[in-house]
Amino acid sequence: MDAYFQPFLDPARLKERYVRLGESLHRTPIMTSQSLNQAAGCSLHFKCENFQRSGAFKMRGVNNALLELSASGLPEAGVVTHSSGNHGQALGWACKELHLPCTVIMPSNAPDFKKRAVALTGAHVIQCTPTLEARIEAVQAHQATHGSVEIHPSNQPPVILGQGSAAWELLETCLEEGTTLDWVGVPVGGGGLLAGTGFAVLVWNLLHGTSVKVFAGEPTGADDAFRSLASGKIEHNENPQTVADGMRTELGTFNFPVIQKTVTAIHCVTDPEILASQLLVAERLKIIVETNCAPPLAAVLKHIDIFAGQQVGIVLSGGNLDLQVHRWGADGLL
Amino acid sequence: MDAYFQPFLDPARLKERYVRLGESLHRTPIMTSQSLNQAAGCSLHFKCENFQRSGAFKMRGVNNALLELSASGLPEAGVVTHSSGNHGQALGWACKELHLPCTVIMPSNAPDFKKRAVALTGAHVIQCTPTLEARIEAVQAHQATHGSVEIHPSNQPPVILGQGSAAWELLETCLEEGTTLDWVGVPVGGGGLLAGTGFAVLVWNLLHGTSVKVFAGEPTGADDAFRSLASGKIEHNENPQTVADGMRTELGTFNFPVIQKTVTAIHCVTDPEILASQLLVAERLKIIVETNCAPPLAAVLKHIDIFAGQQVGIVLSGGNLDLQVHRWGADGLL
Numbered sequence: 001m002d003a004y005f006q007p008f009l010d011p012a013r014l015k016e017r018y019v020r021l022g023e024s025l026h027r028t029p030i031m032t033s034q035s036l037n038q039a040a041g042c043s044l045h046f047k048c049e050n051f052q053r054s055g056a057f058k059m060r061g062v063n064n065a066l067l068e069l070s071a072s073g074l075p076e077a078g079v080v081t082h083s084s085g086n087h088g089q090a091l092g093w094a095c096k097e098l099h100l101p102c103t104v105i106m107p108s109n110a111p112d113f114k115k116r117a118v119a120l121t122g123a124h125v126i127q128c129t130p131t132l133e134a135r136i137e138a139v140q141a142h143q144a145t146h147g148s149v150e151i152h153p154s155n156q157p158p159v160i161l162g163q164g165s166a167a168w169e170l171l172e173t174c175l176e177e178g179t180t181l182d183w184v185g186v187p188v189g190g191g192g193l194l195a196g197t198g199f200a201v202l203v204w205n206l207l208h209g210t211s212v213k214v215f216a217g218e219p220t221g222a223d224d225a226f227r228s229l230a231s232g233k234i235e236h237n238e239n240p241q242t243v244a245d246g247m248r249t250e251l252g253t254f255n256f257p258v259i260q261k262t263v264t265a266i267h268c269v270t271d272p273e274i275l276a277s278q279l280l281v282a283e284r285l286k287i288i289v290e291t292n293c294a295p296p297l298a299a300v301l302k303h304i305d306i307f308a309g310q311q312v313g314i315v316l317s318g319g320n321l322d323l324q325v326h327r328w329g330a331d332g333l334l
Numbered sequence: 335m336d337a338y339f340q341p342f343l344d345p346a347r348l349k350e351r352y353v354r355l356g357e358s359l360h361r362t363p364i365m366t367s368q369s370l371n372q373a374a375g376c377s378l379h380f381k382c383e384n385f386q387r388s389g390a391f392k393m394r395g396v397n398n399a400l401l402e403l404s405a406s407g408l409p410e411a412g413v414v415t416h417s418s419g420n421h422g423q424a425l426g427w428a429c430k431e432l433h434l435p436c437t438v439i440m441p442s443n444a445p446d447f448k449k450r451a452v453a454l455t456g457a458h459v460i461q462c463t464p465t466l467e468a469r470i471e472a473v474q475a476h477q478a479t480h481g482s483v484e485i486h487p488s489n490q491p492p493v494i495l496g497q498g499s500a501a502w503e504l505l506e507t508c509l510e511e512g513t514t515l516d517w518v519g520v521p522v523g524g525g526g527l528l529a530g531t532g533f534a535v536l537v538w539n540l541l542h543g544t545s546v547k548v549f550a551g552e553p554t555g556a557d558d559a560f561r562s563l564a565s566g567k568i569e570h571n572e573n574p575q576t577v578a579d580g581m582r583t584e585l586g587t588f589n590f591p592v593i594q595k596t597v598t599a600i601h602c603v604t605d606p607e608i609l610a611s612q613l614l615v616a617e618r619l620k621i622i623v624e625t626n627c628a629p630p631l632a633a634v635l636k637h638i639d640i641f642a643g644q645q646v647g648i649v650l651s652g653g654n655l656d657l658q659v660h661r662w663g664a665d666g667l668l
Contacts, residue, residue: 327658
């Protein structure tokens, strides 16, 4: 675990940081549904990050990274990142408020919907060949030429720590309402949200003497995190195939050790299971969640025995869905 | 205005009724969006009845009607109504809790999605020829044969009064947050929500010495309410054509006089305007609202001059949308 995390093992310090971070965020609501509880055989508590600023939890990691940067003075040349969507959008909006230049490298095959959304923030969008290598190269070239600072979407300790604030708020609000969660579940793609959640829950347990556990849902077609946790080293996706477009990425060197230390289980779910869960959330809660949100609920519905009768928190990671293109439900695959 | 309403002109009495009614309802949240405010040139406050029990405001009128009925003992033969959707669903769920028999007459051409939703409540569904005459006849036949009591979807004083509780809560919550609304806007189909809102706002103004005004949005393809308000008598739709399927109905004898007395304006909006507004709400607020919800926002966006700089409350009437069939946005008409 990187040295950055060490001071935040002190619960008072982590809490203080999350309170400060909260000043630039929405305190998103927690939703419940009796009919979803019946379907799942447990009590579900959904932390609605689709209502977060910029429409996704990514605003949390971005704001914490900018908070760290600003301690030593924001870089005049601005920041740069590569992102196919939500992280770029969050960074763009946050930089707009700070009048900080922002460059987002996007793969040329990213959906128009996401390209437009990032451009709308005023960020400078540079398109690149749609490979991970090309993305990394373009970011490095921008740093070398302009002196910009990279804010990585998932593999930087301050980004990881920031993402954990959603789970912390979820645990806090549930406790205020008299509920101690047994589990917190999130989706895993690049691993920033999962590692951040794992770390936050670890510290929460220290503070409260509880034993809340963390799980993730991951698409079977991009199951590098599942395989990495099993083998004990970072595994790769050869040719990731899943409708959850934000999850075609891989774990990183900063988040994997945290995940190893703090996560109980990663459950793989198929595309039809993901789409069915997304539709279920939309129909029962009447909210729009993107496809990337659905794996944790799909995992709960797939493993009724594991979660039976328990209190299960789930972070609904975002709501940036192209409604005019999306085909709802498992039938949409046909 | 029917004698039923008279005692409730006393603000204390109306408030007391709404508090009692609230015990069987969700206190739905109010959502706002900076980007929607920018688009509309005014401050919008959305009362989210898509999060109401049964997914629509209809639960309010139904519960108030059942409250009145229960005062003299609930009828052993149960209740009956005709509805193409949300009212039937609301009545079904409310009766299930009371263990009261419930029969819903549905036109045979109602969407399968809505037939399934009503059947799911445990209500007895009877299909009829898809004309207003056939629906009324079937309700009368059921009453005559079984001794059931009719709960009308929009033209019964207790139903009308109940619907007004959404606007009352909207005004109340805004005031708690320091905002006095200038307008409350709702869609108008059968007229129950509009009349109920008009009545509630009238009494609110008496209580607070304010002059909040009420407006409605109505599809041009089913503009009977607009024409009725202009001519001073109930006008009819010959062959109503609109994507807002819940608004192909007509005003009634109980709600029209209340509307005449309490409503400032009805604005007609086209189907493309309705669909564009529905998509805008979904994209910016990340919530699912049915097509019937969108006319008031469409009216605000059409008449920027009327609402400029003002505080505008809008009741988002429901969220029961068939996501697997719906085509989002004005392009969906093509």
